[in-house]
Amino acid sequence: MIRKHAVSALLLATLLAQGIITYRSREWRETRRGAEQASRAVQLALLDSATVPWLHVQGGDSVSLSSLRGPYRDVAFLAYSNHCQWCDSIAATWQRDLALQSTVTRVVLVTMTPDSLARRYARAKGWKADVIAIDSARATLLERAMVARTPWITVIDAAGHRRADMHGANLRELLVGRGE
Numbered sequence: 001m002i003r004k005h006a007v008s009a010l011l012l013a014t015l016l017a018q019g020i021i022t023y024r025s026r027e028w029r030e031t032r033r034g035a036e037q038a039s040r041a042v043q044l045a046l047l048d049s050a051t052v053p054w055l056h057v058q059g060g061d062s063v064s065l066s067s068l069r070g071p072y073r074d075v076a077f078l079a080y081s082n083h084c085q086w087c088d089s090i091a092a093t094w095q096r097d098l099a100l101q102s103t104v105t106r107v108v109l110v111t112m113t114p115d116s117l118a119r120r121y122a123r124a125k126g127w128k129a130d131v132i133a134i135d136s137a138r139a140t141l142l143e144r145a146m147v148a149r150t151p152w153i154t155v156i157d158a159a160g161h162r163r164a165d166m167h168g169a170n171l172r173e174l175l176v177g178r179g180e
Contacts, residue, residue, distance in 0.1 A: 068106065074155050079148075086168075094127055098129050102174075134147060
């Protein structure tokens, strides 16, 4: 019984130290900032430790990373949502940057928005890249982590590991300035 309380106390102390929870007025309250940081840390750890062999797309199919990659070294997944105000604000930048040609990175738009809406939104924004609509019912934690933030870029290398993770505003840097 004492060991059980010691483990609980250690867990509580760790959560307090990392700012995930705070003590106020004799009640425990989860802070939004701490929860978001912890959630993102879990997502990044998941992306770091796992590989992406395929994506579950809407319509019941799966697309392999190797078929997406083709002759390119990496695949850059640009996560977006048609409900994201930041995606709207970055749309013109992505339109300009997607016109750039990279010899080593293939760019694919990825979302959990229903397929027809996702394609219509990308077309309306002038984004010239393939669109993959992840099937939310079959999505793995890894697929959910890839689209958890928008606009966001996750670069997966030939081995299926995360090579880069950055804000969507950095697309030009990714395609032009990363030593390619």
